[in-house]
Every structure is written in structure tokens, then in C-alpha cells.
Amino acid sequence: MAEPSFDYQRIMAIVAHPDDVDFLMAGSAAKWSSEGREINYVLCTSGDTGTANPDMSTDKLASIREQEQRAAADVVGVKEVVFLRYPDNTLQNTIPLRKDIVRQIRRLKPEVVVCGNPLSYFTPWGLNHPDHRASAAAALEAVFPSARDYHSFPDLIREGFPPHNVQEVLIEAYSNDEDFVVDVSGTFELKLSALKMHESQVGTDPARLRQFEKQLREGYSRIGIKIGVIYAEPFKRISIL
Ligand SMILES: [Zn+2]
Numbered sequence: 001m002a003e004p005s006f007d008y009q010r011i012m013a014i015v016a017h018p019d020d021v022d023f024l025m026a027g028s029a030a031k032w033s034s035e036g037r038e039i040n041y042v043l044c045t046s047g048d049t050g051t052a053n054p055d056m057s058t059d060k061l062a063s064i065r066e067q068e069q070r071a072a073a074d075v076v077g078v079k080e081v082v083f084l085r086y087p088d089n090t091l092q093n094t095i096p097l098r099k100d101i102v103r104q105i106r107r108l109k110p111e112v113v114v115c116g117n118p119l120s121y122f123t124p125w126g127l128n129h130p131d132h133r134a135s136a137a138a139a140l141e142a143v144f145p146s147a148r149d150y151h152s153f154p155d156l157i158r159e160g161f162p163p164h165n166v167q168e169v170l171i172e173a174y175s176n177d178e179d180f181v182v183d184v185s186g187t188f189e190l191k192l193s194a195l196k197m198h199e200s201q202v203g204t205d206p207a208r209l210r211q212f213e214k215q216l217r218e219g220y221s222r223i224g225i226k227i228g229v230i231y232a233e234p235f236k237r238i239s240i241l
Pocket residue numbers: 016017020129132
């Protein structure tokens with residue numbers, strides 16, 4: 001199966017936490033940026049509760065995780081990383097969150113938005129995080145109809161952000177529901193490097209990192225084999241008419 005055409009120049013990922021986007025699409029981001037396309041990330045939270053260490057403050061962890069995400073984004077050639085800094089673990093699909101996302105969509109004008117699946121309670125590796133559903137729902141509702149409509153959020157017009165039409169959405173698809181698969185065989189090592197930048201989450205223990213890497217290689221090669229390549233990232237593709 002040949003890879004379907006994908007001629008877009010500006011792609012924006014909208015996710016809940018640092019590291020989400022690297023699981024979701026770091027291989028694709030590296031590929032697309034190497035082709036001269038513009039990739040931007042919007043993170044709804046800074047992952048400030050993502051630790052089992054009671055001595056780690058949420059402020060300090062947010063700062064560490066933002067640095068880790070910026071480093072990971074640099075590995076794969078991302079232009080800009082935007083942190084909306086909503087509190088971790090309690091993210092809700094609210095109108096203020098949707099508006100903050102609309103502002104970024106109108107400012108950066110992506111043709112394609114990449115996000116999670118707002119319906120996903122279960123994943124192949126267990127329960128999905130509620131923040132992932134909330135960020136995905138907010139992202140989709142920002143894309144359609146709010147970023148497009150002149151009369152939604154009129155104060156954004158006054159801020160200098162007129163309506164913008166996103167043309168397609170790519171939604172994560174880890175449950176055999178993909179219909180758009182990106183061959184990331186040439187950039188998979190960069191995806192691994194990006195994921196390893198999230199030291200606060202993956203640690204530095206070599207044995208643990210080897211196991212992590214093995215699981216990733218196995219998981220993404222299972223997607224790759226479907227299109228006859230070594231590694232691939234899976235999405236569900238939706239056109240917005
Ligand atoms: Zn997450």
C-alpha cells in the first residue's frame with residue numbers, strides 16, 4: 001500500500017501532557033520537518049503532577065517537564081512549543097480551554113491538527129488518561145466550528161486573530177482503527193531520542209530504557225508491517241469540508 005498523499009505545509013499537534021506528542025507523532029514530525037514543513041506543538045498542561053516523589057513540587061516538575069518537551073521538540077525539528085499551563089490531571093473540555101486553543105490555531109494557521117481520541121477510555125496498554133480525552137475533545141471543537149467561525153470568540157478578532165479553516169485532523173489510532181499510516185522508518189531513531197528526553201518520566205536506568213525501547217520498537221513495527229515498512233505511526237484521518 002502506497003502512503004497516501006499529504007501535501008500540507010503547516011501541522012499542529014494539540015495534546016495534554018509533555019511526552020504525549022512524542023508517542024503520538026514524533027516520527028512523523030521529524031519526517032515532515034525534514035521535508036521543510038512547519039510543525040508546532042500546543043500542550044494543555046505541563047504535566048505537573050507526573051511524579052511519585054512527594055518532595056518534588058508541582059511548579060518545579062512543570063518547569064522540568066517543559067524543558068524536557070522543548071528538548072524533545074528540538075530533536076525532531078519542531079518550530080514552536082506552546083504551553084497553555086492548565087493544571088495537570090484535572091483537565092476539562094471547557095470553553096476557556098477551547099478558546100485558548102482557538103487562539104493558537106488562528107495564530108499559527110495549521111492546515112492539519114493532530115490530537116488524541118476523545119472517545120478513548122481503553123488503550124492496548126490499559127486505561128486512557130482523562131486529560132487525553134479532554135484535550136482531544138477541546139482540540140476538535142476548537143478546529144470545528146470555533147476556529148472557523150467569525151462570531152465565535154469575537155475578542156480574539158480584536159486581539160488580531162481572524163478565523164482560520166483547518167483542513168484535516170489526524171487522530172491517534174492505536175486500536176487497529178487507523179486509516180492513515182506514516183512510514184517513520186527513517187526517523188524512528190529520532191522518535192526514540194525525543195522520548196528519552198523525558199527523563200522525569202522514563203528515568204535514566206539503562207536496563208529500564210532498553211526495555212522501554214524494545215516495547216516501542218515492537219509496537220511501532222506492528223504498525224509498519226501493515227504497510228510493508230519497518231516502523232510507522234497510525235492515525236485516523238478526517239477531512240473538514
Ligand atoms: Zn499524557
